[in-house]
Amino acid sequence: MAIARPLVLLLLLLVRGSGGKDAEVICAGTACYTLHRAELGWNSAQERCRDNGGNLAPARSAAEAERLQELMAAGGWLGPAWIGLSLPRGRCVQPQEPLQGFIWAAGGEAGSYSAWLSEPTSTCLSSRCVSLQLAGPSGPAGWTDRSCRNVLPAFLCKFSFQGMCGPLPLAGPARVSYTTPFWVRTPHMAAAPFGTLVEADCEGGEGPAFAVCKGPLEGGGFAWDPPGPLCPATCAQCQHRCLEEPGEPPRCVCHPGYLLAPDMASCMPKDPCDPNPCQGTCRTRPGGFECGCEAGYTLAPDGRRCLDVDECLAGPCHHECHNTAGSFVCLCRPGYRLTEPGGHHCHDEDECAQPGVCPQLCLNVPGSFHCACRPGYQRQPGGGNACLDVDECLREPCPGRCLNLPGSFKCLCPPSYLLEEDGRGCRAAPTAGEEPTGAPNSTLRTTGIPQTMGLPRTTGIPRTTGILQTTGAPRTTSILQTLGIPVGATPPAPTAVGLVPGPEHSTDGPRLLLYYILGSLVAILLLLAFALALLACRKRAAKREKQPAKSAADNYCWVPEQPESHRAGGERSVWEKQ
Known part of the structure; x- marks a missing residue:
């Protein structure tokens, strides 16, 4: 008692110096949960929880999620509020896992419980954080992911302790204030964690009384120091009996089978479950109690402890099963994924739907895929996926x-x-x-090169198919008639000179074409020379035919005949030489 008093005074000074903050709080088992109203981002909210010795609250099971919802309902807050679930930057979303790759801020196993309202945003580059929303007009209760930089008006914290103290015993009416080790002040607590300081303002006019939750005690557990009751009542307030002992203040006691109520004056039937002797839940039965365990656990042979059930022994998963505390997680083999988050069945994953899996063609097969090449290509030797061109030549x-x-x-x-x-x-x-x-x-039956066709020997000029069309020389009727070719006649087609050229003769084509061109040019030149010579001869002959014949009288002039009467006197003759 001498040591407890200074400790109580020291805690009182610390609490009054730091100033507790009002918040909704609920404690059960070995943990307390708090609801704080403050507009913060996820990281800032986590720092606030950590500064007081906790973390943003997890929801690893349906029972823990129900406790958080009960806390929010007691505070009249429907949400959203930050909880301790996040996806760090650089970590990818895993659709086949119940938590989708997100992790709890408090660490530990992920567990199989999840309450996603919708699929979280698929990303590997940005951090995502989760908030809790209560059921309301907008929809059911569950989780929603959002950017960690978003500011929400509330967040939930969890603080773990070795044990709890029960309700503070009071002998008379008083105003009570609980100040927790995580600096939250509240007037009501069904269970207080280790280190909680209580200040009771008694209505009897006495000064305030103090007590602190201490432990562990020799027999285990935690208790208030001083044990109380605080604000002692008079015997007139006792419901059953009043016990007065020399040197001790009067106190109320109850008949067998009853327990003293928290007000230390009234009596109530004894509850064998208070304090809870079970590791799980406790139910009062006639003449005793009965212990129970949460889903995923089974009662131990001693009737009090709870043992984890290995659900994987029953084979609930399609591929692989991983047992966890109180539950299990189904996993899929590579190339498969769960049909739904937290589901039991796996279906094939289409790897070919992802871009860039194969350089050309992708063939999806159950649990895997194969790369193939388009026609005209072949796989790279050595097992690579690259496609190399095939040289068909x-x-x-x-x-x-x-x-x-x-x-x-x-x-x-x-x-x-x-x-x-x-x-x-x-x-x-x-x-x-x-x-x-x-x-x-x-096809390739003829060489396409016409043979030279001889003309009549009188001309001495070879006849070559297509000469006039190739050279573009005037195609006159006189030339054709001279050559003995009827006007409008078509030269005979070239005759075949060989069989289909094989690959080894593929170079003869240009050479034969050159011979054909040279031969055609020579024939054209000869034909032009012949035509020019013929035209010159004909012009010369025509000129000779037109020239008049000369006689002896060309050098004389013709004089008209004079009448004979004028010839007298020895006149000159009619013809005079000029």
Whole structure:
């Protein structure tokens, strides 16, 4: 008692010096939960909780989530309020996990309980934090993720302790104020954590009385010091009996089977569950009590402790099962994912839906995928996914030259040849004025080079098909008639000179074309020379025919005949030489 008094006074000075803050608080088991009204971001709220020795409140089970909702309802706050669940920056959302990859600020196992109102935002680059919303007109109770920088008007904290003290015993009416170790002041507490200071202002006119929750005691547990009752009552206030002992203040006692009420004056039936002898829940039964455990636990053989149930032994999961405290978590093999958060069944994940999985083609298979290449490409040797171009020209698919292209190839034909519709064969190109027959049997059957066709020996000029059209010389009727070619006649077609050229003769085409051009030029020059010579001869002959014939009288003049009567006198003759 001598040591307790100074401790009580020291705690009183600390509390009054720091100033407790009003907040809603609820304590049960070994933890207290508080609801604070302050507009803060998630990180600032976590710092406030940590400064007082706690963390933002988790909700690892349905019972703990119900306790938080009860606290918010008692404070008249529907939400939202920050809780201790967040996704740090650099950590990705995991849809197959109940918490979606989020972690509790207080640490520990994630557990299988979750209460998402909607799927959280899928991200790996920004931090996301969770708030709790009570059921109301806007929807049911549950979790919502949002940016950690958002400011919310409330947050929930959790403080853990080794034990609790029961209700403070009072012998008479008084105004009581509890100040907790986490600096929250409240007038009502069904259970107070270790280190809580109580100030009772008795109505009897006496000064305030103080007590502090101490422990652990020798037999275990925690108790108030001094044990009370505070504000002692007179015997007239006792419901059953009043016990007066020499040197002791009077106190009330109850008949067997009854317990003294917290007011230390009235009596109530004895409750074997107070204090709770069970690790879990306790129910009063006639003549005793009965212990119970939460879901995921089973009662131990001693009837008081609770043991974890290994739910994985029953095989509830489609693929893999991981047992946790009071519950279990289903996991999927690589390439699969849960059909829903916290579900038991797995379905195949389509890896091909993600961009950039394969360089060209992607084939999804159960639990995995395969990369493939488009036609004209092949996989890189050594097991890589890269696709390399196939050189189809190495298989010699063309009768002539072959050009390799990315994923394909192209056959090249010699000059004056056209590519067939199938892209592999070549056919001779039709000459000017000739309609293409389109017969498939004519492919590469002729060289396309006309032979020189001899003209009559009288002309001595070779007749070459297409000379007049090629040179562009005037096509006069006189020249054609001179050569003995009827006007409008078509020169005969060239005759075949060889078979289809093979790949080894693909270089003869340009050489034959050169010979054809040179021969045509020589024939044209000879024809022009002959035509010019012929025109010159004909002009010379025509000039000779037009020149008049000369006679002896060309040097004389003709004088008209004079009458004979004028000839007398020896006149000159009629013809005078000029």
